[in-house]
Amino acid sequence: MNKTLLAIDIGSSGIIAVIARNNLEYKINILGTGSAKSKGINKGVISNIEVASKCIKEAVFIAKKNTTEPIDSTVVSISGAYTKGVRSSGSVNVPNGLITESEINQVLQMALYNATIIPEYEVIHVVPLSFKIDDSADVENPLNMNGSRLEASVFIVTAKKTALTNIKSAFKMAGLSVNNFVLDSYASAISILDEQQKNFGATVINMGDTTTEYSCYKGSSLIYNGFVPVGSHHITNDLSVMLHTPPIAAEKIKTEYGDLLKTSEELANKKVRTPRIGDEKNSSEVSLEHIQTIIHARVEETLVLVKNSLKKSGIHENLGAGIVITGGMSKLTGMKELATLIFDNLPVKISTPINIKNGYMSFEDEKMATIVGLLLYSLEPNRNFELDSNKNLMMKVKIEETPSVNEELISTSEQIKPKTAQKEQKTRADDGIIKGNTNTTILPTISKDKKGKGVSRIWNMITEWF
Numbered sequence: 073m074n075k076t077l078l079a080i081d082i083g084s085s086g087i088i089a090v091i092a093r094n095n096l097e098y099k100i101n102i103l104g105t106g107s108a109k110s111k112g113i114n115k116g117v118i119s120n121i122e123v124a125s126k127c128i129k130e131a132v133f134i135a136k137k138n139t140t141e142p143i144d145s146t147v148v149s150i151s152g153a154y155t156k157g158v159r160s161s162g163s164v165n166v167p168n169g170l171i172t173e174s175e176i177n178q179v180l181q182m183a184l185y186n187a188t189i190i191p192e193y194e195v196i197h198v199v200p201l202s203f204k205i206d207d208s209a210d211v212e213n214p215l216n217m218n219g220s221r222l223e224a225s226v227f228i229v230t231a232k233k234t235a236l237t238n239i240k241s242a243f244k245m246a247g248l249s250v251n252n253f254v255l256d257s258y259a260s261a262i263s264i265l266d267e268q269q270k271n272f273g274a275t276v277i278n279m280g281d282t283t284t285e286y287s288c289y290k291g292s293s294l295i296y297n298g299f300v301p302v303g304s305h306h307i308t309n310d311l312s313v314m315l316h317t318p319p320i321a322a323e324k325i326k327t328e329y330g331d332l333l334k335t336s337e338e339l340a341n342k343k344v345r346t347p348r349i350g351d352e353k354n355s356s357e358v359s360l361e362h363i364q365t366i367i368h369a370r371v372e373e374t375l376v377l378v379k380n381s382l383k384k385s386g387i388h389e390n391l392g393a394g395i396v397i398t399g400g401m402s403k404l405t406g407m408k409e410l411a412t413l414i415f416d417n418l419p420v421k422i423s424t425p426i427n428i429k430n431g432y433m434s435f436e437d438e439k440m441a442t443i444v445g446l447l448l449y450s451l452e453p454n455r456n457f458e459l460d461s462n463k464n465l466m467m468k469v470k471i472e473e474t475p476s477v478n479e480e481l482i483s484t485s486e487q488i489k490p491k492t493a494q495k496e497q498k499t500r501a502d503d504g505i506i507k508g509n510t511n512t513t514i515l516p517t518i519s520k521d522k523k524g525k526g527v528s529r530i531w532n533m534i535t536e537w538f
């Protein structure tokens with residue numbers, strides 16, 4: 073039976089709560105949504121349990137207004153602020169010669185057992201990087217394959233126990249319990265990247281309010297995650313301090329005039345009136361050029377910090393397929409151009425998540441990447457194998473074929489890609505990529521005699537996605 077899920081993104085600027093369940097066709101059906109302004113949460117962690125719990129309660133209260141369905145489980149985003157990634161591997165014998173979900177679970181548990189986890193950290197995800205059967209080449213999905221030995225190498229995300237305990241305490245105070253944690257940047261990648269980007273490799277950067285988090289994908293696996301404690305709130309703060317204007321006015325200036333593209337000559341004569349702190353009756357005139365310089369400096373700094381963090385990790389060498397930026401801060405005009413410059417002309421794209429249509433809230437917004445990722449992580453049937461934060465195996469859901477005549481009758485919510493994504497898929501289909509009737513995507517093979525041409529064709533495709 074399908075369970076009713078409560079997904080909650082606890083962001084620094086806002087809390088978003090969504091109640092959803094799969095319908096009989098395993099399409100995500102949104103039953104209620106709610107949001108509240110965040111208080112008591114800073115840089116991705118709870119700084120005041122009592123205040124944060126009130127905000128969580130408020131968002132959930134609004135979401136519950138439209139549904140009487142009892143909640144079966146709650147999934148919550150966890151910031152990368154206090155996480156550490158660890159690599160490990162394990163192997164198990166396959167007694168009956170046939171690999172089942174049980175052997176996949178065992179090998180992932182073994183890889184986790186072999187890992188060195190720092191005592192004050194707790195496991196959030198155990199994601200397989202690759203499987204091998206009897207020393208074979210990498211196997212994408214070992215289920216139902218034959219062999220006598222199964223090996224797995226994994227990427228393990230761990231989070232500081234105290235950060236998790238504080239979130240649990242805030243939820244408990246709000247009358248809720250947390251069943252599962254999902255890394256914020258992992259959720260963003262799930263909702264932002266398509267199967268081909270995940271497979272070929274891409275980095276998703278979620279630029280939020282007080283944090284910028286990123287996660288790197290390759291071979292359809294999460295391979296790395298990182299965090300920089302800077303976000304759009306810092307731009308507001310810079311404007312407020314440097315222009316001596318209240319934060320509310322600074323926020324308005326940022327969203328109204330923030331533009332990373334304008335040249336100095338264009339801006340030279342333009343002026344903006346801003347109220348003064350403590351002297352509301354008077355206002356001062358500030359040149360737009362000055363405003364743009366303040367904004368530009370902070371965004372540049374944030375992107376350079378991410379680039380340096382990626383470089384330090386060694387992942388930078390693997391960014392061939394490009395970067396996808398999301399989160400509230402990515403709405404700034406010119407973000408794509410500035411990021412392209414900073415990331416040495418790698419393909420850069422600004423993206424909104426997959427839009428799960430519903431009558432309550434639009435998900436077609438950069439700020440929705442995490443919440444949509446939480447829903448897909450928990451309810452998407454075609455998921456990858458991994459161990460979740462309870463160390464339970466997540467596996468693909470076996471969907472029984474339903475007669476097509478039922479389709480229209482049953483589906484009350486429709487999962488669609490944004491228009492741009494639909495267009496992209498069409499382009500990709502035109503490029504000869506075969507799409508199955510499941511979510512599996514098969515890249516065209518490169519024939520030996522046309523190898524060079526094939527590689528450049530794939531590169532052209534990649535640059536088209538961004």
Ligand SMILES: Nc1ncnc2c1ncn2[C@@H]1O[C@H](COP(=O)(O)OP(=O)(O)OP(=O)(O)O)[C@@H](O)[C@H]1O
Pocket residue numbers: 082083084085086115116279280281282283284303304305323326327330399400401402403404438439
């Ligand atoms: N047009 C815009 N230009 C710049 N910043 C913007 C724009 N629109 C919204 N923002 C900023 O985006 C931020 C909110 O984004 P988002 O919801 O992704 O963050 P969050 O999830 O609450 O925070 P975090 O991920 O850091 O915990 C706010 O700081 C807001 O000022």
Ligand SMILES: [Mg+2]
Pocket residue numbers: 083084256278280281399442
């Ligand atoms: Mg966020």
